[in-house]
Amino acid sequence: MVVALPSGKYANGSKCRKHINVHYKSKSVNVVVADLCPGCGPNDVDLSEGAFKKLAGLDVGRMKVNWDFSGGLQLLDDEDDMPVDAKITGDATWYQPNGGYGACGAPSKNSDLVVALPQGQYDSGKKCWKHLGVHYKDKYVDVTVVDLCPGCGPNDIDLSEGAFKKLASLGTGRIKVTWNVQGGIQLLDDTEFAVEEQEDAEEAYAVGFPHTSSFTGDATWYQPNGGFGACGWKLSNSDMVVALPSGKYANGSKCRKHINVHYKSKSVNVVVADLCPGCGPNDVDLSEGAFKKLAGLDVGRMKVNWDFSGGLQLLDDDEDDMPVDAKITGDATWYQPNGGFGACGWKLSNSDMVVALPSGKYANGSKCRKHINVHYKSKSVNVVVADLCPGCGPNDVDLSEGAFKKLAGLDVGRMKVNWDFSGGLQLLDDDEDDMPVDAKTTGDATWYQPNGGFGACGARSSNSDLVVALPQGHYANGSKCWKHLGVHYRDKYVDVTVVDLCPGCGPNDIDLSEGAFQRLAGLDVGRIKVTWEVNGGLRLIEQDNDY
Numbered sequence: 001m002v003v004a005l006p007s008g009k010y011a012n013g014s015k016c017r018k019h020i021n022v023h024y025k026s027k028s029v030n031v032v033v034a035d036l037c038p039g040c041g042p043n044d045v046d047l048s049e050g051a052f053k054k055l056a057g058l059d060v061g062r063m064k065v066n067w068d069f070s071g072g073l074q075l076l077d078d079e080d081d082m083p084v085d086a087k088i089t090g091d092a093t094w095y096q097p098n099g100g101y102g103a104c105g106a107p108s109k110n111s112d113l114v115v116a117l118p119q120g121q122y123d124s125g126k127k128c129w130k131h132l133g134v135h136y137k138d139k140y141v142d143v144t145v146v147d148l149c150p151g152c153g154p155n156d157i158d159l160s161e162g163a164f165k166k167l168a169s170l171g172t173g174r175i176k177v178t179w180n181v182q183g184g185i186q187l188l189d190d191t192e193f194a195v196e197e198q199e200d201a202e203e204a205y206a207v208g209f210p211h212t213s214s215f216t217g218d219a220t221w222y223q224p225n226g227g228f229g230a231c232g233w234k235l236s237n238s239d240m241v242v243a244l245p246s247g248k249y250a251n252g253s254k255c256r257k258h259i260n261v262h263y264k265s266k267s268v269n270v271v272v273a274d275l276c277p278g279c280g281p282n283d284v285d286l287s288e289g290a291f292k293k294l295a296g297l298d299v300g301r302m303k304v305n306w307d308f309s310g311g312l313q314l315l316d317d318d319e320d321d322m323p324v325d326a327k328i329t330g331d332a333t334w335y336q337p338n339g340g341f342g343a344c345g346w347k348l349s350n351s352d353m354v355v356a357l358p359s360g361k362y363a364n365g366s367k368c369r370k371h372i373n374v375h376y377k378s379k380s381v382n383v384v385v386a387d388l389c390p391g392c393g394p395n396d397v398d399l400s401e402g403a404f405k406k407l408a409g410l411d412v413g414r415m416k417v418n419w420d421f422s423g424g425l426q427l428l429d430d431d432e433d434d435m436p437v438d439a440k441t442t443g444d445a446t447w448y449q450p451n452g453g454f455g456a457c458g459a460r461s462s463n464s465d466l467v468v469a470l471p472q473g474h475y476a477n478g479s480k481c482w483k484h485l486g487v488h489y490r491d492k493y494v495d496v497t498v499v500d501l502c503p504g505c506g507p508n509d510i511d512l513s514e515g516a517f518q519r520l521a522g523l524d525v526g527r528i529k530v531t532w533e534v535n536g537g538l539r540l541i542e543q544d545n546d547y
Helices: 007-013 049-053 119-125 161-165 246-252 288-292 359-365 401-405 472-478 514-518
Strands: 002-005 019-024 027-036 066-069 088-095 114-117 131-136 139-148 157-160 175-181 215-222 241-244 258-263 266-275 284-287 302-308 328-335 354-357 371-376 379-388 397-400 415-421 441-448 467-470 484-489 492-501 510-513 528-534
Touching: 002 007, 007 027, 088 161, 114 119, 119 139, 119 246, 131 157, 139 157, 157 161, 215 288, 241 246, 246 266, 258 284, 266 284, 284 288, 328 401, 354 359, 359 379, 359 472, 371 397, 379 397, 397 401, 441 514, 467 472, 472 492, 484 510, 492 510, 510 514
Parallel strands: 002 027, 088 157, 114 139, 215 284, 241 266, 328 397, 354 379, 441 510, 467 492
Antiparallel strands: 019 027, 019 066, 088 175, 114 157, 131 139, 131 175, 215 302, 241 284, 258 266, 258 302, 328 415, 354 397, 371 379, 371 415, 441 528, 467 510, 484 492, 484 528
16 A cells, blocks of 8 residues: 655655545545655645555546645554555565675675665665564564665665575575564664664764764775865865765765774874775775875875774854854955855845855855854954855865954954854744845846756646746755745736756846746846845745745
């Protein structure tokens, strides 16, 4: 009894294994979210054949239904998002690990009782080291998740040779099994993945690397040559940085973490700044400068031990991924905004107490409107993040002329400063939007034809819908989806809903649907200068859901 959801409701898999109730006339069925339906409309659902038959005959084909998440009826394991004791039915096959590394980052032998999960159940590595109970006829085996099975069906599993033999002969090849996650019984090999019960460590080890783990793998070296690493800031060849393989990089969650790398009698501490797609699961790719701390570049590849230097990074307890009270040392320069728009979306004068951050710290605009303290000798200034500085070093800041003058004369030009985020001083609109209250933004408006396609926010739009696409900075990784904007042109006004991203737009420009643009001007005009603002508090959200 399963269902596939459209992109917006599927929400990058965050709704997987949730239960929904689907109602048709006098009938209802409870189903589990198990799949994505790319072709579904924003509120449509695609039921499995069995679930559909609970409501109507298959010949009906398509029918209008009401549905809702069944919320509180889902009893969850105290730290796993699989329903407690939920049994899943699928095929089990077998493979030979042959001592190689699985996607979870550890080697496995053919005789080990381990399993590889399909993409959806593997869940970007969140199921690594979990235990599954696998049942076949009157037999049972307990296995540990160590790998990903890209070719498996959504509920199928790939058992090690040793685990499969506990249930059937290898000649059987494929068997129908039922399996479930064994909540709370996670026992890790204490020789390599020591278990430590530390509730306060969940932030630092959220991806599943046990607290005291050290890894053995190869270290190579590369030259960043001033380019941007995957973590978002420029890297020089002499920077003490490292690129991690996909599994350890963990979709960027390890960016800015420190690791210690050990070779023979030498060690170096490096910062995670990049992704190494070609690295093995426990290998690291060091910058030229970091590699030279351990060996000559002619060595090329060497066997190292490394570990996350963990407990030294204290994270802000609510929402910032910079260490609490961490002082950052870098250069400060100055610039003149001259009344132009900063990347965060508002006009800046030369006397404003504002700052531009480098790409890594700017973090796609997530630091916009944060306050930082900048210290030089005995002086300090508090400034607001208002702009991006593409040419700044990873820890440098570019102060407005007015802010720089609070610390030194403009003729100094560049100076070494310490700075830190000043946390709780950010005063925002009282509901939940990070645009200043009543802030008006000025930019160009163009128009486009959605043609019934899906926008980046995951819903279909027609050409006549009153919708808008925002540039990267204002789109803010989708946090503005479904917000309402008020757009003004001369004596005309239109209220539009954010449904899409406009990669080609300028930092304060917007791309209106054909229908919305026509409320302001003829399509032949093409481009008009508008002012617009986020209409805070007017967003109506479906009750009890997060979309």
